[in-house]
Amino acid sequence: MITATTKLGGTATNVVVAKVAGATPIPDEQAFESIKSSIDALPEGVKMMLNSAEFYGHGGTTGNLELLARFFEECPDYADKPFLSVKGGAIGFGKISGRADDLRNSVDKSIVALRGTKKIEVPIENIVGYLVEFFREGKFDHIGLSECRAEGLHDLGVYPISVVEIQISPISYEEETKKVLAASAELNISVAAYSCPHFGFYPLGHGLIAGKIKGMGDLPAGSWMRDLTRLKDENLPANLRLIDAILAMAAKKNCTPGQLSIAWVGALGEKVNPLPGSTRKERTLENLHGGEAVLSKEDLDEFAQLLDANPVKGDQDFWDAVDLKLWG
Numbered sequence: 001m002i003t004a005t006t007k008l009g010g011t012a013t014n015v016v017v018a019k020v021a022g023a024t025p026i027p028d029e030q031a032f033e034s035i036k037s038s039i040d041a042l043p044e045g046v047k048m049m050l051n052s053a054e055f056y057g058h059g060g061t062t063g064n065l066e067l068l069a070r071f072f073e074e075c076p077d078y079a080d081k082p083f084l085s086v087k088g089g090a091i092g093f094g095k096i097s098g099r100a101d102d103l104r105n106s107v108d109k110s111i112v113a114l115r116g117t118k119k120i121e122v123p124i125e126n127i128v129g130y131l132v133e134f135f136r137e138g139k140f141d142h143i144g145l146s147e148c149r150a151e152g153l154h155d156l157g158v159y160p161i162s163v164v165e166i167q168i169s170p171i172s173y174e175e176e177t178k179k180v181l182a183a184s185a186e187l188n189i190s191v192a193a194y195s196c197p198h199f200g201f202y203p204l205g206h207g208l209i210a211g212k213i214k215g216m217g218d219l220p221a222g223s224w225m226r227d228l229t230r231l232k233d234e235n236l237p238a239n240l241r242l243i244d245a246i247l248a249m250a251a252k253k254n255c256t257p258g259q260l261s262i263a264w265v266g267a268l269g270e271k272v273n274p275l276p277g278s279t280r281k282e283r284t285l286e287n288l289h290g291g292e293a294v295l296s297k298e299d300l301d302e303f304a305q306l307l308d309a310n311p312v313k314g315d316q317d318f319w320d321a322v323d324l325k326l327w328g
Contacts, residue, residue, distance in 0.1 A: 030281075032071050037281040039081045051165070051194060051275050053087035054110045060090065065113035072117035084118055085163060085192065086110050087146050100130045107139050132159045144192075150179035153187060161189050165275070168193035168265050170246060170303075171230065171239060171312050185269055193265045194275040214240065229314035242310035249306060253299070263295050264303050 039048045050068070057063020065086065072079045088106030091097045131143050144163035145153075153164065164184055168177055168191070184191050216233060230239050243257075250257040258276065265274040295303070 028067060028070060031067055032074065033281045035071060035082070036075065036078065039078060047081060047083040049085060049163075049192065049273060049275075050082045051085050051192060053090075054106055054113070055087075055090045062109060062113035065110055066115075069113060069115040069117045073115070076117075079118055085144055085165065087165070100133075103130050104134065107134050111139065128156050128159055128161070135159070148180070149176060150183040153180070153183040153189065161187070163190045163192050165192040165194055168268065168272070168274075170261055170264065170307060171242060173307065181269055181272065184271065188271075190271040190273060191269065192273050192275045193268075230312065232314060235313035238310070238313040242306070242312065245306045245310055249302065264300070267295050267300060 035048075035050070042048060052064050052068060054062050054065065057066070068084070088110055089096050089103055090106070091102055097103070128143060128145070134140065135143060142162040143159055144165065145161055146165040148164060148166075153161065164180060166177060166180055168181075181191060183189075215236065216231070219231070229235060246257050246260060250260040253260060255263075262274045262276060266272060
């Protein structure tokens with residue numbers, strides 16, 4: 001039984017969720033087993049926070065929301081057990097729109113994809129003023145933001161924000177990350193620290209922290225991961241030194257490097273929820289147990305020293321080749 005829990009912020013302060021959130025993988029049978037196992041591992045009354053988006057399908061479609069709709073149709077008893085977070089506002093790969101009509105279309109498209117099986121609870125990206133209007137129309141219950149800056153959180157004041165979703169990991173822990181964490185704590189906002197499924201770093205390593213990627217030769221030929229700056233030949237050796245240090249500390253702690261990374265992220269704040277990507281039941285449960293791990297002050301000091309001694313080389317994702325609208 002998983003016991004590590006926290007509460008969300010804003011209008012969702014009465015919602016208790018697992019300390020480690022869950023993603024929604026494919027195919028259906030594997031996804032359904034993973035989702036059910038994570039929910040079943042929680043105490044009564046605690047929700048699993050599921051992270052989705054209107055563009056989390058092949059080619060930027062609503063495929064992931066449609067998968068969730070199929071899950072809730074097949075398992076209707078589970079419809080009220082998770083807390084569903086849905087991002088939107090995308091009008092193409094790497095393109096975000098804050099226009100009212102685009103945001104309205106995004107919300108409506110997500111609702112249609114869910115086929116009435118689940119109400120959207122933490123939608124969409126940015127432009128909170130428009131979202132408040134949609135909230136008042138009854139389209140969703142709470143408002144969340146993705147990739148926003150700390151100064152943006154302070155400037156909002158339009159409506160209580162429940163969740164902010166940002167990248168946090170041992171290899172993605174920048175100054176702006178720390179500022180968003182501080183602002184969220186000050187404003188009583190929950191933070192979903194997501195794991196980027198296409199990259200090898202956040203927060204579990206999908207190959208890197210697992211020790212499976214040591215160079216470009218370990219990546220498939222033609223893979224677009226080869227364009228990720230932190231995997232470039234000039235940056236990867238330095239980043240692997242950090243990974244090796246994490247592997248060594250995990251071995252000393254008798255846990256997996258993924259569990260150590262999750263525990264560290266969770267220790268960054270009472271309302272910080274690690275959001276690792278996982279596609280299998282066993283990995284989902286392993287990740288949840290990472291949220292149960294307790295790091296002592298000495299452990300956290302050691303981890304901080306480990307990060308200081310092994311600075312990360314390269315930017316998030318693709319340099320300027322693709323603007324992913326990180327940090328608003």
